[in-house]
Structure formats: structure tokens, C-alpha cells
Amino acid sequence: xxxxTPIGPRAQRTEQIILFRVSGQLFGVSAxxxxxxxxxxxxxxxxxxISSPSLxxxxxxxxxxxxxxxxxxxxxxxxxxVTPGTLVFVLRRTRTALLVDGxxxxxxxxxxxxxxxxxCHEERQWYRGLTAVDQxxxxxxxxxxxxxxxEVALLEESLILATTAKTDQTRxxxxxx
Amino acid sequence: MTFPAERGAQSFVLLRLDDRRFAVAAVHIAELVSPSRIxxxxxxxxxxxxxxxxxxxIVPVCDIAETLIGKSFxxxxxxxIVLRRYATNAExxxxxxxxxxxxxxxxxxxxxxxxxxYVAGWISHDGNVIEVLNVGMLTPGPIxxxxxxxxxxxxxxx
Numbered sequence: 001x002x003x004x005t006p007i008g009p010r011a012q013r014t015e016q017i018i019l020f021r022v023s024g025q026l027f028g029v030s031a032x033x034x035x036x037x038x039x040x041x042x043x044x045x046x047x048x049x050i051s052s053p054s055l056x057x058x059x060x061x062x063x064x065x066x067x068x069x070x071x072x073x074x075x076x077x078x079x080x081x082v083t084p085g086t087l088v089f090v091l092r093r094t095r096t097a098l099l100v101d102g103x104x105x106x107x108x109x110x111x112x113x114x115x116x117x118x119x120c121h122e123e124r125q126w127y128r129g130l131t132a133v134d135q136x137x138x139x140x141x142x143x144x145x146x147x148x149x150x151e152v153a154l155l156e157e158s159l160i161l162a163t164t165a166k167t168d169q170t171r172x173x174x175x176x177x
Numbered sequence: 178m179t180f181p182a183e184r185g186a187q188s189f190v191l192l193r194l195d196d197r198r199f200a201v202a203a204v205h206i207a208e209l210v211s212p213s214r215i216x217x218x219x220x221x222x223x224x225x226x227x228x229x230x231x232x233x234x235i236v237p238v239c240d241i242a243e244t245l246i247g248k249s250f251x252x253x254x255x256x257x258i259v260l261r262r263y264a265t266n267a268e269x270x271x272x273x274x275x276x277x278x279x280x281x282x283x284x285x286x287x288x289x290x291x292x293x294x295y296v297a298g299w300i301s302h303d304g305n306v307i308e309v310l311n312v313g314m315l316t317p318g319p320i321x322x323x324x325x326x327x328x329x330x331x332x333x334x335x
Contacts, residue, residue, distance in 0.1 A: 025218060078219035116228070117263050117318050118237040118270055121221035130228065130235045137216035137228050137235055 015112070017140065019104040019133065020089070023080035026104060028131060028140040029089065036090040037103070043088055047071070052158040055151055061159065062088075062097055069097040070155050072146045078126070091143040095152055107133050112140060189300060189309065191279040192257055192272070195246050200283075200300055200309045205260045207269060209278050212254035222317050229256060229271055238271045239316040244295065250274075259312050263319065270316050285309055 016031040047060045050070070057076035061068045069090060075082045085099035112129040125145040130137050147155070188203035210231060215238055217227035226238045236258060242250030256271035257278065283300040288309075297311040 027218075079221075080219060113235045116235065116237040116268055116270070118225050118239055118261070118268070118316055119220055119222050120317050120319050123220035123222065126219075132230060132233075132235070135230075137218075137230060139218045 013110075015109045017107050017109045017131070018089075019107055019138065020087075021101045021104055022074035022078060022085075023083045023101065025078070025080060026136070026138055027074075028107070028109065028133070028138045029091075029098075029143065030128075030140070031106065033092050033143040034089045035092040038088045038090065040086055040088060040099070043097075050155065050158055050162065052155055055154060058147075058151075058155055061155075062090075067095070068159060070095055070147060070152070071097045071099055073099045074101075077146055091146075094143050094146070096143065096146045098146060109133070109140070115139075186282045186284050188280060188282050189285075190257070191281055191302070191307065192274040193277045194242050194250055194274065195248075197246055198305065198307050199245060200281075200302075200307050201257070201259060201312065202297075202309065203280060205312065207258040207260060209274075209276075210256040210258055210271070211276075213256065224317050226273075231258065231269070231271070234269065236269045236271045238273060241272055241310075241315045244315060245310075261312050261316055261318070270312070272312070272316075 017028040018031050018034060019026055019028050021027075043062055046063050048063070050058060050061045052058060057073045058070045059073065060071040062071060063069075071088060073082065073085065074080075075085075083101050086102055087100050089098040089100060091098060109131045112131050114129050115124060115127050123139075125148075126142060127139045127145070128142045129140055131140055132138075189200040190203050190206050190209075191198050191200050193199075210229070213229045213231070215227040215229055224240050224243070226240055228235045228237050230236075236256075238256065240249060242248065250273055255274050255276045255278075257274045258269050258271055260267045261270045281300075281302055283302055285298040285300050287298045288296045288311075292308075295311050295314040296308045298309040300307050300309055
């Protein structure tokens with residue numbers, strides 16, 4: 001019998017994290033996994049609506065060259081009351097742009113404890129683990145945990161359908177003229 | 178079948194929920210913790226209220242009262258820290274209890290098939306018959322661990 005040991009306790013490896021709020025709840029995300037932080041207003045020009053009835057948490061996309069980033073509403077993702085998000089985190093090496101309420105502060109994480117096994121549902125995908133900051137406990141989000149491969153496929157399908165419908169509409173308009 | 182006389186006496190911690198008492202094998206209990214701040218964050222696992230910080234570890238708080246007495250137990254805030262077995266390791270879980278816990282020695286009768294899954298056995302104390310809890314079946318965890326915990330229950334361990 002052995003007790004589960006926290007991740008990486010031997011060497012004092014530190015990691016910069018961004019503490020951010022969604023609907024009043026504090027979360028952490030590794031600063032290294034955030035490519036950009038943008039205000040919602042600054043993205044308005046490059047954003048478009050997307051509708052996927054089975055995936056309410058994504059309502060907008062942001063065009064980035066050839067690719068599209070899916071804007072995940074943090075409150076809907078975590079099942080929290082919806083608040084008007086003000087910032088978007090573009091998450092590195094993912095198709096996710098995360099809509100959050102605001103940044104609390106930057107902090108240094110010295111120890112990340114694996115999520116206890118008592119937590120056995122979707123949260124295991126959501127979080128890399130838990131960390132203690134300022135005598136509190138903060139869940140550290142997993143950048144890959146906001147959209148599954150199936151959800152990305154579903155969204156891409158919606159995107160193709162929307163593009164096709166728009167092209168058809170344009171052609172009809174041209175024919176009418 | 179194992180008879181009490183063959184097993185010998187073991188130590189148990191008696192805990193009280195409302196007006197009922199339950200027992201947990203003492204070897205699986207780390208400590209009784211005074212009221213502590215509970216930290217909550219979004220998740221989807223029922224019966225887990227949040228976590229507490231204890232000796233540098235983050236310990237999940239699992240509400241067992243709903244299953245045992247049919248209602249959530251609010252008048253509490255002591256935590257019995259128990260070692261919970263999983264398939265590959267064991268972790269601490271915090272069970273909310275009143276501060277009224279008692280260490281006793283008794284002989285356990287192993288549970289039968291008709292008992293609830295969370296009952297590991299029975300002990301007799303002060304003229305009462307008290308359920309010995311199988312913590313593995315009372316607290317959430319990965320599904321693959323349930324069979325293992327069932328096996329432990331048959332051996333009288335939580």
C-alpha cells in the first residue's frame with residue numbers, strides 16, 4: 001500500500017501561472033500555454049458566429065490565417081452562471097480561445113497535486129491538478145481539456161455547413177441581380 | 178464464512194451522524210481534524226463537496242451522510258481523514274462527521290450478501306449493532322476500483 005504522491009515534488013520546479021476568474025471562480029492556467037491575451041473588443045473584427053446546437057459553450061470563432069479558433073465560454077464549460085466575458089486567452093497548440101471574466105494576477109506554482117481520484121468525471125479532463133496559492137486551493141486548467149477531438153470535429157462540420165450555406169446564398173443573390 | 182471468534186478483536190472508530198453511529202476500522206484512519214475551510218471549484222462528481230488542505234496535501238471532502246442517513250449533514254465540520262483504496266494506490270479522503278468519535282475494540286462479523294454494498298461488517302457495542310463501513314463503496318472513484326474495493330470489503334477492510 002502506498003499513498004499517492006503529488007506530481008513533481010522532488011525538485012522545486014516552478015511554473016508561472018495566470019490566475020483568472022470565470023463567474024467569480026478562480027482558476028489557474030500555465031502562462032506558457034497562453035499564446036495571447038486579447039480583449040473581447042479587439043477580436044470583434046475577426047470573429048464570426050457559429051451555431052452548433054449540441055455545443056452551446058462555443059458560439060464564436062476567430063479567424064487566424066488558415067485556421068479558425070473556437071471561442072469557448074468558460075462559464076458554460078464549467079457549468080457556472082454566465083457572465084459577460086471581457087478577455088480571451090488564445091491557448092497555444094490548441095484550437096481553443098477561452099473567454100474569461102478577467103485576470104486576477106500572475107503567480108508562481110511550486111507544486112501541482114494530481115486531482116484526487118475521488119474526482120472521477122469530466123473534471124479529470126478539465127484540470128491538470130490542484131495547487132495551493134495564498135492559503136487557498138486553485139484548480140489548474142488543462143488547455144487541451146476545453147474541447148475534445150469529437151467536439152472539434154463537430155464544430156468544423158458546423159463551420160463547413162455555414163460556409164456552404166453562405167456561398168449558396170451569395171450565388172443566389174448574384175443570380176437575382 | 179468467517180466467524181467472529183476466528184477473526185479476533187480489532188480497533189474501530191465510532192462516528193456519529195445525526196442519531197446513528199457507524200464504525201470504520203481504525204487501521205484505515207489517519208486522524209480526526211477540527212473544522213477547516215473547505216475549498217470548492219467546479220466539478221461533476223456527486224458526493225464530493227470540495228477539498229481541504231491538510232499537512233500540505235489537498236484532501237477531497239466526500240459527503241457520506243446522504244447515503245447513510247438519507248440527508249445531508251450540515252451540523253458538523255470535523256473531518257475524519259480515512260485512507261481510501263483505489264486500484265493502484267490509496268489516497269486520503271475526508272469524511273464530515275461530528276466531533277463525537279470514539280475508539281473501541283470489538284469483533285467484527287463479516288457482512289452478508291443481503292447487506293448494503295457499503296457495509297463491510299457488523300460489530301456489537303453497548304448493546305447496539307453497528308455497521309462497519311466500507312469507505313471504498315461509500316466514496317466516489319474510478320469504476321475499475323469498485324470491484325477491488327468489493328474484494329477488500331469481503332476481507333473486512335474499508
